Each structure stands twice: as C-alpha cells, then as structure tokens.
Amino acid sequence: MPGQTAPSSAVLVLVIALRTVAGVVQHLGNASPPVQNECLRRSSFTLLSHPSHTVCVSATWALCSFCYSTPLCHPKVIMVIVEKLQRDLCMILTPGSTSDVPPRAFGHAYGLAAVVCIIPNDHCTSPTTSATRCWTWPRRC
Numbered sequence: 131m132p133g134q135t136a137p138s139s140a141v142l143v144l145v146i147a148l149r150t151v152a153g154v155v156q157h158l159g160n161a162s163p164p165v166q167n168e169c170l171r172r173s174s175f176t177l178l179s180h181p182s183h184t185v186c187v188s189a190t191w192a193l194c195s196f197c198y199s200t201p202l203c204h205p206k207v208i209m210v211i212v213e214k215l216q217r218d219l220c221m222i223l224t225p226g227s228t229s230d231v232p233p234r235a236f237g238h239a240y241g242l243a244a245v246v247c248i249i250p251n252d253h254c255t256s257p258t259t260s261a262t263r264c265w266t267w268p269r270r271c
Contacts, residue, residue, distance in 0.1 A: 137182060137184045137185075141182045141184055141185055142184075144177065144180070144182075144185050144188065145184055145185060145188045148174075148177065148185070148188035148189055148191065148192045149188060149191065149192075151170065151192050151195075152188075152191050152192040152194075152195035152196075153195075155170065155192070155195045155196050155199050170192070170196045171193075171196060171203070171207065174189050174192050174193040174196065174241075175193075175210060175211070175214070175241075177189035177192075178190065178193070178211070178214075178237040178238055178240070178241040179214075179233075179234040179237050179238065180237065181230065181233050186236070186237040186240055186241075187240065189237070189241065190240050190241045190244045190245075191244075193207065193241055193244070193245060194244050194245060194247075194248050197245055197248060198248055204245070204249070207245055208242065208245055208246065211238055211241050211242045211245065212242060214238045215235060215238040215239060215242060218231055218234050218235035218238055219235060222235060
C-alpha cells in the first residue's frame, strides 16, 4: 500500500503461518471445536488488529477460509468482529484515545468485509439447506 514500509521478517513469518493455516483449513475442512476456538478463530481475531497491513490481510484470508469450511460458525464470527469494530469506533471518538486504535479498526473492518463477502458462497445458502438452520441470530434485549 502507498506509504507502507516493507514488512519485517517477523511479519513475513506471521503471513506464511497464516497462509499455511488457511491452506490446511481449506484442505481438511471442518475441525474439532477446540481447534476451531483456540487455534483458528481467536488467533485470527487477534491478528486482525495487528499494526501491519500484510498481517491483517493474511488474518482476513485465514478467517475467511475458516468461515467457509465451518459455515455454522459464520454468524458468530460476524457478530464478534462487529462488536470489536464498534468498540474501536467508540474509542476513536473518545478524546485522548491512543494512536493504535484507527489501524486496529481498519483491520476489523477488513475482516468484516471479507467475511460478509463470502456469504453467497456459504454452504448454508445452498438451495438444499434450510436457511433457518444455519442463520439463526441470537436476539438481544
């Protein structure tokens, strides 16, 4: 991106690891719930807020691969990213917020846009699957 510096070797290692994870998820498909929670989803959420644009894009790709292979987790992933983005946007409006908030908000926005874009390709939107089984959104009071 214009104005960006070249990624460091540590960033490149993260990118390679994220792309490897995304490739494994695409190849193997659905993983067990502990692996989904701890290894894939949480680490991708954390890396969405990384200061490096390259890492954010790679984390977005890994999260999309995860959502595509695990369609039942797709709504929860969207809700978590929306909550993180809302928190970041509120922090931006707060006087005296730190300078790391806008890049973090961009990372969450990239992640949300990418995850929303794969909804038409989601397994749950096929004509043979009931949409109500896959897309049940919890009600908030």
